[in-house]
Amino acid sequence: xxxxxxxxxxxxxxxxxxVLTIGGVAIAVAVLVSLLGFxxxxxxxxxxxxxxxxxxxxxxxxxxPYEAATLMLKGGGGLRFMEEEVFDRIVQDERIDKITPQxxxxxxxxxxxxxxxFTMFMGIEKSYLTLKxxxxxxxxxxxxxxNADEVIIGYEAAELEQxxxxxxxxxxxxxxxxxxxxxxxRTGTQDDGVIMLPLKTAQRIFDLExxxxxxxxxxxxxxxxxxxxxxxxxxxxxxxxxMAQVKGTIMNLISTAxxxxxxxxxxxxxxxxxxxxxTILMSVFERTQEIGVMKAIxxxxxxxxxxxxxxxxxxxxxxxxxxxxIAILAGNSVEFFVKKLLPYAPEGNLVHITSGLLLxxxxxxxxxxxxxGIYPAYRASxxxxxxxxxxxx
Amino acid sequence: MDNILESKSIKxxxxxxxETVKALDGVDFEIASGEMVAIVGPSGSGKTTxxxxxxxLDNPTEGQLKIxxxxxxxxxxxxxxxxxxxxxxxxxxxxxxxxxLTAKENIELPFVFSKKSIDxxxxxxxxERVGIQSKQNIQVNQLSGGDKQRCCLARSLMNDPAIxxxxxxxxxxxTQVRDAIFSLFDELVQSGLxxxxxxxxxxxxxxxxxxxxxxxxxxxxxxxxxxxx
Ligand SMILES: Nc1ncnc2c1ncn2[C@@H]1O[C@H](COP(=O)(O)OP(=O)(O)OP(=O)(O)O)[C@@H](O)[C@H]1O
Ligand SMILES: [Mg+2]
Numbered sequence: 001x002x003x004x005x006x007x008x009x010x011x012x013x014x015x016x017x018x019v020l021t022i023g024g025v026a027i028a029v030a031v032l033v034s035l036l037g038f039x040x041x042x043x044x045x046x047x048x049x050x051x052x053x054x055x056x057x058x059x060x061x062x063x064x065p066y067e068a069a070t071l072m073l074k075g076g077g078g079l080r081f082m083e084e085e086v087f088d089r090i091v092q093d094e095r096i097d098k099i100t101p102q103x104x105x106x107x108x109x110x111x112x113x114x115x116x117x118f119t120m121f122m123g124i125e126k127s128y129l130t131l132k133x134x135x136x137x138x139x140x141x142x143x144x145x146x147n148a149d150e151v152i153i154g155y156e157a158a159e160l161e162q163x164x165x166x167x168x169x170x171x172x173x174x175x176x177x178x179x180x181x182x183x184x185x186r187t188g189t190q191d192d193g194v195i196m197l198p199l200k201t202a203q204r205i206f207d208l209e210x211x212x213x214x215x216x217x218x219x220x221x222x223x224x225x226x227x228x229x230x231x232x233x234x235x236x237x238x239x240x241x242x243m244a245q246v247k248g249t250i251m252n253l254i255s256t257a258x259x260x261x262x263x264x265x266x267x268x269x270x271x272x273x274x275x276x277x278x279t280i281l282m283s284v285f286e287r288t289q290e291i292g293v294m295k296a297i298x299x300x301x302x303x304x305x306x307x308x309x310x311x312x313x314x315x316x317x318x319x320x321x322x323x324x325x326i327a328i329l330a331g332n333s334v335e336f337f338v339k340k341l342l343p344y345a346p347e348g349n350l351v352h353i354t355s356g357l358l359l360x361x362x363x364x365x366x367x368x369x370x371x372x373g374i375y376p377a378y379r380a381s382x383x384x385x386x387x388x389x390x391x392x393x
Numbered sequence: 394m395d396n397i398l399e400s401k402s403i404k405x406x407x408x409x410x411x412e413t414v415k416a417l418d419g420v421d422f423e424i425a426s427g428e429m430v431a432i433v434g435p436s437g438s439g440k441t442t443x444x445x446x447x448x449x450l451d452n453p454t455e456g457q458l459k460i461x462x463x464x465x466x467x468x469x470x471x472x473x474x475x476x477x478x479x480x481x482x483x484x485x486x487x488x489x490x491x492x493x494l495t496a497k498e499n500i501e502l503p504f505v506f507s508k509k510s511i512d513x514x515x516x517x518x519x520x521e522r523v524g525i526q527s528k529q530n531i532q533v534n535q536l537s538g539g540d541k542q543r544c545c546l547a548r549s550l551m552n553d554p555a556i557x558x559x560x561x562x563x564x565x566x567x568t569q570v571r572d573a574i575f576s577l578f579d580e581l582v583q584s585g586l587x588x589x590x591x592x593x594x595x596x597x598x599x600x601x602x603x604x605x606x607x608x609x610x611x612x613x614x615x616x617x618x619x620x621x622x
Contacts (some may be wrong), residue, residue: 010493
């Protein structure tokens with residue numbers, strides 16, 4: 001039998017108290033694991049979203065860059081338009097590798113989702129596919145003509161609208177019937193919910209002749225970006241947004257939320273430490289005589305110190321394991337909340353809990369045990385056996 | 394016979410405010426191996442104080458203590474732990490077993506602390522000797538008082554001590570159980586152990602080979618007839 005086993009059996013003495021203390025540690029660990037997991041997951045999902053746009057630079061009409069950044073990722077109404085001639089000028093630039101114009105328009109559909117909602121339409125040119133080479137057709141094919149009355153539907157939009165290639169689709173409010181020429185495979189981006197049509201068709205039917213909402217650009221060399229941007233300063237009506245900026249902007253937006261959650265996690269940890277110290281100190285004082293007797297029959301200071309230390313480590317270790325399990329199980333609900341609360345939530349898993357993170361949290365919990373065990377263990381080990389034994393007489 | 398324990402003019406003074414309590418005021422005696430000695434005296438006469446000092450749990454204010462020929466008076470705490478592990482067994486009135494462990498686990502404790510590998514043979518012998526073997530896997534808080542004391546005794550014998558120190562070992566036990574424990578003590582003495590018992594139980598004291606009377610921290614001589622006070 002080892003000291004460790006004695007420590008473990010002691011936890012069973014006051015079950016409720018042990019369970020409550022372990023629970024306190026578990027909550028702190030769960031909050032921390034979810035937070036860190038969310039942080040990692042959000043970054044990954046955001047990077048994925050932004051990278052999957054295919055371009056590093058977006059040229060849009062002048063306006064609030066925050067608004068532009070979120071609109072671009074999320075879609076939605078209130079878009080500003082720029083002149084197509086800007087595109088004709090920029091496309092000459094030697095530094096450009098790939099470039100594609102876009103015209104986004106949203107249409108309110110009173111029947112959508114029961115209560116009505118916006119459907120996003122995007123006018124594109126064939127260069128769209130060169131910027132997003134991973135895009136594949138689930139069925140059908142590209143528009144028959146660059147002015148055809150046809151659409152290609154994103155994977156999710158197709159499911160929502162219940163359309164197959166060859167079906168007709170009606171655009172509410174415009175009285176126009178278009179033919180579905182193809183349906184894209186799932187890409188895991190916002191484009192999955194979009195209905196795409198040829199740029200010229202979009203300009204015609206939405207009455208936006210010679211207008212664009214954005215130009216996506218991929219440079220041959222990213223280090224040319226500052227110079228490229230500078231040259232575009234002369235164009236009074238547009239602004240240049242780099243995807244790096246977009247990421248930064250969005251991370252800024254969520255950092256406020258992060259500070260809040262971090263302080264909650266911090267408080268939870270402090271409370272957990274106090275809980276553990278309090279529990280162990282109480283159990284040390286209750287066992288004063290027992291500890292005295294252990295010393296009388298040959299336990300050294302180190303033995304007693306280790307025994308009490310093991311108890312705190314056990315409590316915190318168990319708390320760490322339980323907390324990690326809670327974090328894994330609660331990951332989905334955390335995700336649900338986050339998606340409701342944040343200004344922009346990328347597609348995919350937001351809470352990304354890796355085995356490395358779990359290991360880290362377990363080690364963290366044990367370190368927490370080591371720290372909070374020092375004082376109670378010191379108190380126990382420095383009891384004099386004679387006084388400890390006499391204390392109960 | 395060699396003396397396993399010698400005490401020379403041991404004094405223990407406590408200070409209570411400005412008042413000095415002379416719990417022990419010059420105590421001289423010795424015990425040989427294979428001897429059972431009872432120490433009796435009125436409440437507050439210093440019995441427990443003396444037991445604590447000779448079992449190396451407490452330091453005397455003055456005087457000299459020799460255990461197994463070694464002068465331990467000025468030993469450090471870690472040296473005293475070693476002396477306690479190797480030479481002294483404790484039996485307490487309140488048993489002081491660890492309630493979350495089984496009888497056997499309690500008995501093994503001294504081995505855990507002295508970092509000796511647990512010798513199952515030795516444990517069995519000891520458990521058999523005190524008669525607790527059939528209850529070895531019962532958690533001790535479910536044992537009767539007598540069995541708890543057997544368990545406590547077994548624990549004290551694990552390290553094969555030279556001296557057994559028992560402060561009121563029968564105080565909490567019924568007469569029948571008391572006799573059983575005493576006969577165990579008797580057997581142990583036969584095999585060469587020195588046993589030192591502090592007690593209020595005069596019947597028990599009379600069964601020992603020698604009685605030391607303590608009063609106001611001093612050893613006093615008494616006639617057999619004046620044993621009762
Ligand atoms: N830690 C202490 N501080 C002050 N005085 C003490 C302390 N321990 C014991 N004493 C005093 O020393 C004297 C001897 O006490 P001790 O406990 O040795 O007596 P005892 O013979 O064991 O008594 P009892 O038969 O009641 O157990 C008493 O007057 C007691 O009050
Ligand atoms: Mg006493």
